[in-house]
Amino acid sequence: MSEQPPLSENQQRFMEELYRQAEGNTSAKVETAAVGQAMGLEKADAGRLSEELIGRGLVEIRTLSGGISLTPEGAELVKADDDKQAAAGLGKGPLLEEAGRIILEALLAKVKTDLAGGADFDLLAAAVADIRTIEAQLGSPRPRTAVIRSALEALAADVEQAGIKDRPAEIKALAGS
Numbered sequence: 601m602s603e604q605p606p607l608s609e610n611q612q613r614f615m616e617e618l619y620r621q622a623e624g625n626t627s628a629k630v631e632t633a634a635v636g637q638a639m640g641l642e643k644a645d646a647g648r649l650s651e652e653l654i655g656r657g658l659v660e661i662r663t664l665s666g667g668i669s670l671t672p673e674g675a676e677l678v679k680a681d682d683d684k685q686a687a688a689g690l691g692k693g694p695l696l697e698e699a700g701r702i703i704l705e706a707l708l709a710k711v712k713t714d715l716a717g718g719a720d721f722d723l724l725a726a727a728v729a730d731i732r733t734i735e736a737q738l739g740s741p742r743p744r745t746a747v748i749r750s751a752l753e754a755l756a757a758d759v760e761q762a763g764i765k766d767r768p769a770e771i772k773a774l775a776g777s
Contacts (some may be wrong), residue, residue: 604656612681613639614649615658616710618670619678623765626675632666638713689774696743704748707774708734711755714764723762730755749775 607615608630617635622628628719634647646657653659658674661667670678690704691697715727733751737743752775 601731601769607677610639610641611653613709614646614653614683615670615674615678617713618659619670619675620710620714620766622670622675624670624675624679626670626672629662629667629669632668635668638716688747690745694745696737696745696748700745701738704734704738704751704776707770711759711767711771714759714767715762720762723758727755727758727762730758 621630633643659689690700730751756768756771
């Protein structure tokens, strides 16, 4: 049997958002439209992505009205990707390495999606300031890992205080690498 091609960026984001909403639980039913909405997709586009992932055996239908869940294979795929990203880290040098940049940008996209769900205004403002600090470093020709690590630690605390599960551990793992 031939190996399947890698997931597209939208498929990967859909899987990550489904995993987040289901809290990694393969028994949890999540609405396709809710996953798509969190990603900023139209209902039809979310349905199409869901169908593609069902065809790959990563998502399964729970209800005819759009309820879906992760398959064990789908949950493992997302968890393995998170573990790989956390292990890769920012790099050990004083300047951010390219692999760390890619991981960091993906993590920031996830955090922004998480925070879009709503948080206390002051807490949200603090998290946005942390994100802007990180983005300023990403815009620098010489992004400093020490500055990024410090901002990630502050961001982890803000996200944890906002009650967003799992993400603080992922942020701390990246900051600690």
